[in-house]
Amino acid sequence: MAEAVKQRRTIMEGLNYKKGPWKYQEGADVYTHIVRTKDNAFICQLSQNSSGESEATARLMAAAPEMIESLIAAFLGEVTASDDIRYKWQKIIEKATGMSISEGIDATARHDAER
Numbered sequence: 001m002a003e004a005v006k007q008r009r010t011i012m013e014g015l016n017y018k019k020g021p022w023k024y025q026e027g028a029d030v031y032t033h034i035v036r037t038k039d040n041a042f043i044c045q046l047s048q049n050s051s052g053e054s055e056a057t058a059r060l061m062a063a064a065p066e067m068i069e070s071l072i073a074a075f076l077g078e079v080t081a082s083d084d085i086r087y088k089w090q091k092i093i094e095k096a097t098g099m100s101i102s103e104g105i106d107a108t109a110r111h112d113a114e115r
Contacts, residue, residue, distance in 0.1 A: 001078060004073070004078035005078055007076050008069070008073050012069055017065070019037075020038070020064070020065025020066060020069075021037075021038050022036065022037055022038070022062045022064065022065055023062055024059045024062040024095075024098070030048065031047065031048050032046065033045070033046045033048065033058035046058050056098070059097060059098045060096045060097075062095060062096070063092050063095045063096035066095070067096070070085075070089060
């Protein structure tokens, strides 16, 4: 396990991107969706569109640093799907989608019912 932690840290340090965590800037304005670092440094800005695709993309981008670190940890065998890691993954999914897991399940059920 200690070796996996060391490997994950080495891989993460070698990645050349603005280190996370990142956040989706709620209520930036009606025209854009913005992603920033926890220190409020600008990452990116997407133009608004009527489909909601820009907001969904910005939220997914904001969760990217946490997702890649969790995936690397899982790949290296550092973690298993314990309750703790499942909770962490749930929070990352909720951050990326902008909704709780139960809201996502409800939305899926509504979508299926409309078919």
